[in-house]
Amino acid sequence: MSSESGSRQQKAARIRELMATEGDAVQANTESFNQGRYESVSRLAEYEELKDEARAIKEEAIERLPELIEELRETVEARGGHVYVAEDAADANRYIEEVVADRDAERVIKSKSMTSEEIEVNEALEARDVDVVETDLGEWVLQVADEAPSHLVAPAIHKSREGIAELFNEVFEPEEPLSSAQELTMFARDKLGELITDAEVGMTGANFITADSGTMMLVTSEGNARKTAVVPDTHVAVAGVEKIVPSVEDLDPFVELIGRSGTGQDITSYVSLLTPPVESPVVDFDRPDEPIDPDSADDREFHLVLIDNGRMAMREDPELKETLYCIRCSACANTCANFQHVGGHAFGGETYTGGIATGWEAGVHGQDSAAEFNDLCTGCSRCVDACPVKIDIPWINVAVRDRINRGKDGELDWLVEGLTPDEDPGGVDLQKRLFGNFETLAKLGSATAPVSNWMADIGPSRAVMERVFGVDRRRNLPEFQRETLVDWFETRPDRSPADPTRQVVLYPDLYTNHVLVDRGKAAVRTLEALGVDVRVPSMPSSGRAPLSQGMIATARSKAEAVADAAAPHLLEDRDIVVIEPSDLAMFQGEYERLLPEKTATAIGENSYEILEYVFGLLENGADDGVLSRPAGDASIAYHSHCQQRTLGLEAHTVAVLDRLGYQVTTSDAECCGMAGSFGYKSEYYELAVDIGDDLCRQLEAADASQVLTSGTSCTEQVGSLGEDDPIHPIELIAPR
Amino acid sequence: MWPRPEIDSSEGIDVSDSASQTSPIERFCTRSQTVGVDVTRVSRADVSSTLADLCDREPSVVGAPLPWTDVSLPDSATTMPTPAELEAASTGITAAVSGIADYGSILLRSTADGVEPVSLFPDRHVAVLHEADVVPDMATAIGEQGEAFREEGASMIVATGPSATADMGELVTGAHGPKEVHVVLFGGEDR
Known part of the structure; x- marks a missing residue:
């Protein structure tokens, strides 16, 4: 067994174990947070404005950071x-x-702080015989269980009530065994209440600190941070330097966004705005019968420990800098299908968890820690909309993946050399290199189909593919079509309308061109029937495949080739219509980072998703009478594509279907789990299936006469795991 | 370029209780209920008796002095309590410096006479709030206090509903802080 193959098996086993032991609790909690977020932000009329404001404040603060630290x-x-x-x-x-x-402290009480986890201050103090007590109930459970947090906000999210009850009953042996959440909470409150009374030092984190007033904001619900700051006379606050914002007024958008984005609450019970040393009298339980003394606040001591630990270097790093805008709300984790199913013990590094963890881990602990879990980000982009400071989290994951690829020494294997004519260095592992070069495979696949399905037959055997490339043998491979969409279009008679309303280039993405050719034909028929002049020229692949593998150089060269191929059409004022949403997302998103600004803007602004385009044609007066309407049962179950949703384009498909008389039920699964190459990879196959199964059950529950999916991955996933045979919406409405 | 076909995405936004619909006071009362806080609206003359009634059957009451004329704590309330009294108290009475209509939140200023511990340790917190201090939104509430933070080094708590935790598997109210919050809102006649 190769070492790569062995480590893939180990990873698969670890994921399997976590899905079995922690998956249910994590999924129930994250999905409820995520749902809460959707509901809470829908009640906030100024949501987008507040996000823009929050983003601008963070940008300014990081820009001015050295000066703000001094202020x-x-x-x-x-x-x-x-x-x-x-x-x-x-x-x-x-x-x-x-x-x-100096305080002669025997006990330090703490409120929850991820930054204190990052520096492992508990261990440092315990080594000096100081008793450190976590007062956040979730953190305390973990301290009792000796486990690491699995979530930025709800650290014990992976533990069920039953699991906590079992733990407490075993460790504390209460007279009456504890069982309900109420009993467990009251037990913990009493136990911690005692421990708080004789602590000499209180340690907190800080969600934000204002340079103008020295006010720190702490977001909690339990009230433990309030006690931590007010009971002992000495307060130590630990915070990353990036937590500083210029002024008190800057706190407003964060107060309004952080709870909604994280746990889906409009606001948490307590937002402490403390300007230490605080004016509140010390509550000195050593003198339990002496009245609190108004003057005792004068004796309070306050230490603010600002942590650099790599942050000032992140600030200078063009790819990691955005990470510093993160307010650690956990939205990126809650909205992530992979995270929902496996949790932060897999999807996390030494300290941080979820999508943004790649940036934090790479910045504070180093690339190796990020490499452990970075591949769990599939780039589905659902976190992009959820992030209250609009961080391009998928890009950070890709950029770090690229660095990880480059950090490895490696030589090109003879077996793959011919199949992988990419621009990236030898360090990219074989699995990534294979999937990154999907274009070559697809061309070879069509050239040899249907006489032989190359991938499955004359290519390396499935066992070899699994061992060498990590392609799981349980997964069906794409069936390449002998006649590509481009070939079909070239050889068919010209059917362009006499007086076309628009000129369209239908982008022959790799999947539509080689695998799902029917949806391409349906798109051509539909557009022509609606009065559009269509052409389907041979065009290079978008670069999505190599980009997902972190092969940025290869993706850039593909983007440049697409730009060259698109240029003459754009000059002729033709619209680019795209069927595969992940490619449209490249054109409108990542191309900004891969191409000169003007080129990227031209491609992005002139490209449209196919149903978005149909919607536009109909709105502009095209006759919907030429399209197919429901014959009998009009019920439809529709799973839009993750990236299509992020682009705000699910609604257009639904609107067109509505207009034609279909009754549409949409899924609320964030992602199908397949995510391009992800579901093929042997280490992630079972996770992908776990996610896909949930989606399939949801679609089946709709009990519709037809299931529709917009993306290639979703189509493959739902088609292979579910009872339905999904088609693209364009195939449903195309003239028959 | 063809104008991109737009779909109105504001359709899903629920603005039923937004500023244009109702007055800040009404919204404050409605939102308070939503977050689990009872609000009693009274005239200034009735605040003291209302507080006394609220504490009628309470075994032990602590309080921080209230800043309004003709408004006083019940006789049973201990001000400047000892730590032992704080721990044992069933109700704590304090003033709130403002109420935030959008959220049903109250703003509590940490004072030398102990608003913070008095509002935190007892099982029930009773906050007294003047109607003139109810503001429509969070930005106004924070904006009003900017100088207090900068010039006076003020500390405040934005408190919304009782303390709560979901860390033990489901939502439980009453974690480290109060299990119950009651707001006595007065002074409508002063406006």
């Missing part, structure tokens, strides 16, 4: 507090250990 230092020191900027974890811990030693 904040002056502000805090003027109030009698201390500021320490720690270069790394060890530096931070050394400082905190000194503060705790």
Whole structure:
């Protein structure tokens, strides 16, 4: 067994185990957060404006960071507090250990802080015999269980009530065994209440800190952060330098967005806006019968420990810089189909979890930590809409994947050399290289079909494909068609309308051209019937396949080739119509990063999703009478494509179907789980199937006469896992 | 370029309780209910007796002095309580500096006489709020306090409903903070 193959098997086994042990709890919780987010933001009329505002504040803050650190230092020191900027974890811990030693503290109580997890301050203090108590109930459960958080906001999201009850009953042996959430919560509250009373130091994180007033914002629901800051006389706050924003007024969009984006609550129970040292009297349980003393606030001590730990370098890194805008709300995790099914113990690095974790881990712990889980981001892009500061999280994942590829030494294997004429260096592993070069495979596939289905037959055997390339043998391979869409179009008689309303280039994406040719033919027929002049020229692939593998150089050369091929058509004012949503998403999204701005804009602005285009034609007066209407049962179950949804284009398909008299039920699964090459990969096959099964059950529950899917991946996934045989919407409405 | 065909995406936005529909006071009351807070609206003259009634059967009451004339804590309320009294108290009474209509939130300022511990330790928090201090939205609430944060080093809590946790498998109200929150809203006649 090759080492690659062995590590794929190990990864598959780990994912299988986590799906079995933690998957149900994680899925129930993340899906409920995600659903809550949709509902909560729909009640917020200024949602988009607030996101823009939040984004602008973060951009400005990171731009001005060195200056803001100094302003904040002056502000805090003027109030009698201390500021320490720690270069790394060890530096931070050394400082905190000194503060705790100077206070002669035996116990430190903490409210939840991911940054404190990053620097592992608990371990550092425990090594000095300090008792560290996590007061957030979820964190405390993990401390008792000796486990790591699996989610940025709800650290114990992977644990069920039953699991927690079992843990508490075993560890604490209460007189009456605990069972309900109410009993468990009250037990924890009492237990922690005692531990809080005799702590000398309270440690918190900070969601934001304002440079103008030294005010820190803490977002909680339990009230533990309030107790942590008010009971002990010494307060240590640990925060990444990126948490600084210029002014108190800047907090507003974040107060309004963070709860909605994360757990789907309009606002959490408590948003503390603390300007330490706080004015509240110390609650000194060592003197339980002495009234609280208004003057005791004067004795409060406050230490703000700002953590660099790689952040100032991230600020200079064009690909990682955006990560610093992250407010750690967890929306990217909750909206991610992979995360929903496997959780942060697989989809996470040393500290951070979810889509944005790749940026954090690469920045603070290094690329190796990011490499552990980075491939779990399939680039479905659902997190892009969910992120309250509009971070292009899929791009960060691709950029880091590219670096990981380049970081490896490797030589091109003789077996793949001919199949993978890409632009990327030898370090790219064989699996990624194979999928990154799907265009070559597709061409070869069509050339040899149907006499022999090359991939399955004269190509390497399935066992070899699994061992060498990690292509799972349980997955059906694409059936390439002998006659491509381009060939078909070239040889058919000219059917262009006499007086066309528009000129269209139908982009022959790889899948439509070589595999799902029928949907391409249906698109041609539909457009022509609606009065459009159509051409289907041979064009290069979009670069989506290599991009998903982190092969940016190859993707860029494909993008350049597409730009060259599209240029003459754009000069003639032809519209580019695209069937495969993942390619349209390239044209309108990633091309901005791969091509000169003007070129990318020209392609993006002139390209349309096929049903979006049909919708536009009908709105502009085309006759919908030429299209196919329901013959009998009009019920439709429709799963739009993840990237199509992110582009805001699901609605157009639904509108066209409605108009023609179909009754459409849409799925709410964020992604089909297939995601291009992901579902073929042996280490992820079972995860992909787990996700796809949920989608299939949902579509089947709609009990419709026809299932529609817009993407190639969704079509393959639903077709192979479900009872239905999905087609593209264009095939349904095309003139027969 | 062909104008991109647009679909009105604002269709799904629910603005039924937005600013144009109802007054901030009404919205504050409605939103408070939604987040699990009871609101009692009274005239200034009745605040003291309302508070007394609310604490009638309470075994132990703590409070932070209220800043309005003719508005006072019940006789049973202990101000400047000891830590032991704080822990044992069933109700804590404090003033709120503002109410935020969009969210049903109240803004509590941490004061030297203990608004923070008094509103945090007891099982029930009773907040007294003047109608003139109810603002329509979060931006106004924070904006109004900008100078207090900058010039006075103020600390405040935006509190919305009782304390809660879902960490034990389902939502439970009453984690480290109060299980119940009651707002006494007064002063409509002053406006």
